[in-house]
Every structure is written in C-alpha cells, then in structure tokens.
Amino acid sequence: MERSSDKEEVLLFGTWTSGYCIRIELALKLKGIPYKYMNEDLSKKSDLLLKYNPIHKKVPVLVHNGKPVAESQIILEYIDETWNTQGPRFLPEDPYERAKIRFWANYFDQKVGPSMYPVMATRGDEQVRAMEDFWGICKVFEQGTKKDFPGKLPFYNGGDNLGFLDILVATSFGTYEAINEVLHVFHEEKIPELMSWAKALKGNPIVIEAIPPKDKHIAAIRKYLNK
Ligand SMILES: N[C@@H](CCC(=O)N[C@@H](CS)C(=O)NCC(=O)O)C(=O)O
The missing domain is CATH 1.20.1050.10 (Glutathione S-transferase Yfyf (Class Pi); Chain A, domain 2)
Incomplete structure (x- = not known):
C-alpha cells in the first residue's frame, strides 16, 4: 500500500547523543514515516542547519518538503497533526x-x-x-x-x-x-x-x-x- 509519506521528503537534522533529536526519531518511527537523517557536528554546524534554524541554531530541525520546523515539542506536534491518520495520535482529542x-x-x-x-x-x-x-x-x-x-x-x-x-x-x-x-x-x-x-x-x-x-x-x- 502506498502511504502519503512515500512521496514526501522528510529530513531530520540531528545528532545521536541528543535526547531532543531521539524524540523526533522515535516519533517518526512510531508513525512509520521514512526520513533521511542529516547528521550534525555541533562544533561545526552546517550551513543548512543555520539556514533552517537561524534563530536558535540547534538540533533537531525537521524539514518537510523543504519547510523547516524547529524545537522538538513543536516538531512532535507538527508530526502528529500532519500524519494524523498514521500510527498513534500523540495528543488526545479533548x-x-x-x-x-x-x-x-x-x-x-x-x-x-x-x-x-x-x-x-x-x-x-x-x-x-x-x-x-x-x-x-x-x-x-x-x-x-x-x-x-x-x-x-x-x-x-x-x-x-x-x-x-x-x-x-x-x-x-x-x-x-x-x-x-x-x-x-x-x-x-x-x-x-x-x-x-x-x-x-x-x-x-x-x-x-x-x-x-x-x-x-x-x-x-x-x-x-x-x-
Ligand atoms: N528546546 C530545544 C533544545 C534543543 C537543544 O538544546 N539542542 C542541542 C543539542 S542537545 C543543540 O543543538 N545545541 C547546540 C548549541 O547549543 O549550539 C528543543 O526542544 O529542540
């Protein structure tokens, strides 16, 4: 079965030691969303990271079809709302x-x-x-x-x-x-x-x-x- 996410590009800028980034990986895996991990060396941040998160310059950043979303809790909500029929709902309805x-x-x-x-x-x-x-x-x-x-x-x-x-x-x-x-x-x-x-x-x-x-x-x- 083809899922909506199959045609989409999902990039996750992160670093493996960061609990904030692991949150996003877990959320994407729970929803079954394929993504590409863009590993960041925080001592030498990439131009792309600085472009996508110019305010905080931190990971994680999720880039969905070219659109960046920063701050892990905001990213979790974005994932939950965007892929709302896929996998578990992270937040209750009420x-x-x-x-x-x-x-x-x-x-x-x-x-x-x-x-x-x-x-x-x-x-x-x-x-x-x-x-x-x-x-x-x-x-x-x-x-x-x-x-x-x-x-x-x-x-x-x-x-x-x-x-x-x-x-x-x-x-x-x-x-x-x-x-x-x-x-x-x-x-x-x-x-x-x-x-x-x-x-x-x-x-x-x-x-x-x-x-x-x-x-x-x-x-x-x-x-x-x-x-
Ligand atoms: N409030 C942010 C915190 C993210 C954060 O602190 N990321 C750290 C890695 S654990 C970072 O990118 N640090 C780089 C820096 O401070 O320059 C979130 O929830 O995403």
Missing part, C-alpha cells in the same frame, strides 16, 4: 486533556531536563545536592501527572500506542541503564513511578530501536564528563 499534557511536557523541558545538567557538571557534596534537586523535581512530575490523569499512569501499557509524554519519558529516561552505569541518578527508590514508566517503555521494540546502543552511549557520557 482540548483540556491536551492542555494538561502540554503543561507537563512543558514542565519536563523547563524543569526536569535542566535539573540534570548540574548533576553532570558537579562533583562531591554539590553533586549529591544536585541529585536531590533532580529527584525532587521528578517527584513533582510523578505526583502531578498522577493527579491530573487519575488511573492513567503509567500512560504506556504495551503496544505501539505511545503518547506525547511517553515519547519524552522514553527518550530521556529510556537511556537510564547507560547513564546509571556512569552516575547512579535514575534511582528506583527515589523516583519509582518514573522508573517503572521508563522500564515499561523499554519493552517496546520501536523505543529500543530509537535510543542509542548502551555501550556507545556510555562511552559518549564518559567522554562528556571528562572534558
């Missing part, structure tokens, strides 16, 4: 449910992601405090999503029907084995619900395909921490 998902997705990128950087950048007591902060912020996410979506957590319960928050959790927490090998921050006792959510997602073959191989990832984290 506007209020959608607003709540967007709220927690925003919290994830504004709070959870950034609280990970100090964990990576510090050592000793400072690092212990940074980890406590990270767990505290994750707990707010766990409790808030549980309250806002009663009886629905963890969202993912098998199959390929991943939603918006599943994609964020799968691509940021799905690499927990590699990260824990270097730094034990994804702690089952501290953030049990998020960890069981991430583990459930790792049971999905498309998630496994999208996230980087553990050994390659461990080497990249070690290199990053030693720089």
